[in-house]
Amino acid sequence: MSARSKARKRALDILFECEIRRLPFGETIEERQRTADAPLNPYTVTLVEGVAAQRERVDTVIGDFSHGWTLARMPAVDRNILRIGVFEILFNDDVPDEVAMSEAVSLA
DSSP, X not given: OOHHHHHXXXXXXXXXXXXXXXXXXXXXXXHHHHHOSSOOOHHHHHHHHHHHHTHHHHHHHHHXXXXXXXXXXXXXXXXXXXXXXXXXXXHOTTSOHHHHHHHHHHHO
């Protein structure tokens, strides 16, 4: 598994934790940086902070294309996988769209 794939998995864990603990997105990133056995991959931080900063736009895009499923109805893991993938497609020009989609499918 590549370093970026691992970073995506860790970002998913952190975003999922925020939802489960009902914390604002990104709030646990500082805690994870302090308590992690190893430093967090910078791409993990980029993803978590990026999804948190662009959440409204990302959620709008997901909602526009999710026919028959509201974001609230989606399982939290699925919702956050989609958020990571959509964030990468819309806001990270370093990652080709095909790679972002493939990585999201792999996370699922």
